[in-house]
Amino acid sequence: MKERILAEKKELEKIAEMAVDFARKEGADESVIVLNKSTGLDVSCRHGELENIDFNKSRSLSVSVLKNQQRGQARTADLSEDAIRETVRAALSIAGTTMPDPSAGLPDKDEFATEAVDFDLLHPEEPDPDACIREAVRLEGLAMSRDPRITDSRGASVSNHYGMSVMLNSAGFMCSEANSYFTKGVSxxxxxxxGRQSGGSGTSAVDSRLLYSDERMAREAVTEAIESINPRRIPTGSYPVIFRYDAAPEIISPAIGAIFGMNQYYKNWFLQDCRGSQVFPEWLTMSSDPHVKGHISAQYCDGEGVxxxxxxxxxxxxxxxxxxxxVSARKMGEKTNGHAGxxxxxMTLKDERGRKNSFKDLLSYMDRGLVVVSTMGQGINIMNGDLSFGVTGFWVENGLIQYPVSGITIAGNLKSMYLGIRGVADDADERLRLRTGSVLIDRMTVAGE
Structure with a gap:
């Protein structure tokens, strides 16, 4: 099966070469061709019965051209030669209607990735509907039978996908990759x-053998639901707040958005001109690693080939x-650093003080306050950093969780929250791309009773 997928990818490479050649003949100064093809099976079950099954095959070709510093783009799902020619002509026609952009264009030749890297992302399996249905039913059954307090199911799902992508530009740079992707989940x-409290768990991997066990997912889903039973309200006040590992990315990710070049160029983010400025406490470091073997996010070049x-x-x-x-680098008079996209x-948030804090350690440091496990609503103003969320979680006294809470709102400002981080636990979830442990913030406004 793997050989068949790689052969299909070779065919896409030939199509990309044909499209680039045709764009050149039609007068494009530069062109980029992106081809994607995927095949997948998605199954969901509820109450032990098949609820939905979806077998899908998709393919697409995107043409981006530049002529006289004017950019045009067009797409098609038809990979026949005639359809590709029409798509190239459509992109050139669109380019003729756009404003010239001196910042547009391909990277310099010395900026392209010089060597392709195999990150071991392709472990395909033939999609088997009957096997996927059995897996989903078994997973749901394990969760439903684990605790008598579990009264209903929101279902279980199993997915099996594989695909390939090819990018080729008129400078001759090609990025050609294939991967597989498996997921499972239960709620x-x-x-x-x-009323009702819900709990869920999920897992994903490029190799089905690396998925979490059904037993672990059932345990996680049931624990989350049971721990949320009979939530209470808490008094309005100002308290320390812990964002648990699964809620912490909600408040940390805006800092990453702030350092996107285009956000800085357009001056539309709350951390404006922040390069070289203190954003987090001096003991915190956040790193990015796009070269983790076996992880679906691994890539040796960015979306432009750098x-x-x-x-x-x-x-x-x-x-x-x-x-x-x-584009953002040229607009700001700088050089690209391989972050198109x-x-x-x-991304990993690390405490550099040479000590490890567990989640229980953070509870002890906090003594009395709120643990946030989920947020509700779009509560961040990216222009000024103001934050206001509805949240659920737990109330803590004497460093111990006392009871679940809901129906409350927290408010603060991300700038002061970042500098007010007092600790980060070592409980980061390896399933997330942004891997941060639970984060303790010294004080926030909490609206309760």
Missing amino acids: VMADDST ATRKCDLFKNGVAVDYLHSC GALGI
Whole structure:
């Protein structure tokens, strides 16, 4: 099967070469061709019965051309020669209607990745509907039978996908990759005096053998639901707040958005001109690694073909550099650093003080306050950093979790929250691209009763 997929990818490479050649003949100064093809099976079950099954095959070709510094783009799902020619002509026609952009264009030739790297992302399996249905039913059954307080199911799902992508530009640079992708998930519910509480768990990997076990996912889903039973309200006040590992990315990711080159250029982010400035405490470092073997986010080149690299985004709390594509770099009079598409790979927040804090350690440091496990609503103003969320979580007294809470709102400002981080635990979830442990913030406004 793997050989068949690689042969299909070779065919896409030939199509890309044909498209680039035709764009050149039609008068394009530069062109980029991107081809994607994927095949997948998605199955969901509820109450032990098949709820949905979706077998899908998709393919697409994107043509981006530049002529007289004017950019045009067009897409098609038809990979016949005639359809590709029409798509190239459409892109050139669109380019003729756009404003010239001196910043547009391909990277310099010495900026392209010089060597392709195999990150071991292709472990395909023939999609088997009957096997996927059995897996989903078994996973749901394990979760439903684990605790008598679990009263209903929101279902279980299993997915099996594989695909390939090819990027070729008129400078002769080609990035050609293939990968597989598997997922599983389950969600259950428990009744209480306020209604119903839900809990879920999921796992994904490029190799099905690396998926979490059904037993682990069932345990996680049931634990989350049971721990949320009979939530209470808490008094309005100002308290220390811990964002648990699964909620922490919600408040940390805006800092990454702030260092995108285009956001800095357009001056539309709350951390404006932050390069070289103290954003986090001096003991915190955040790094980006796009070269993690076996992880779906691994890539040796960015969306423009520029070589990627491991790097620090924030070093000792200071913003190291902006994440540039060719366009954002040229607009700001700088050089691209391989970040077309933003921060790439796995991002990790680390405590550099040489000590490890567990989640229980953070509870002890906090003594009395709120643990946030989920947020509701789009509560961040990216222009000024103001934050206001509805949240669920747990109330803590004497360093111990006392009871679940809901129906409350927290408010603060990300600038002061970042500098007010007092600790980061070592409980980061390896399933997330942004890997940060639970984060303790010294004080936030909490609206409750």
